Amino acid sequence: MKGRGDEKYLRGIKSHENVKKKLTATEFSQLEELLDLRSKSGSMHSTASFIRRFQLGALMIIEVYAARNEIVSG
Structure with missing residues (x-):
């Protein structure tokens, strides 16, 4: 049984292959580095x-907790 996630995954792989064909090896490597940095940046933001x-x-x-006596005695 295929779900929507499978379709998105397959589209992602196809896009990845298309980009890889259009770029030189150096350009593709730089793109991957940039995407890795973007991912790390997002993780750092989420952590912070x-x-x-x-x-x-x-x-x-x-x-x-500090105000509990005031709340209870009201």
Whole structure:
């Protein structure tokens, strides 16, 4: 059974092959390096975003915990 993911994967492979045919070996190598750098950049951004949100969540928990007596005694 084929899903939409299979179609996208096959289109991606076909596009990859077409680009590889049109570029010189050096150009294709440079393109791959550029795409790798873009991927790494995206991963770094995701990691930084996760860390920041985790820190904010921890700060909110600390704030709520510190104010628990005020909340309970109201």
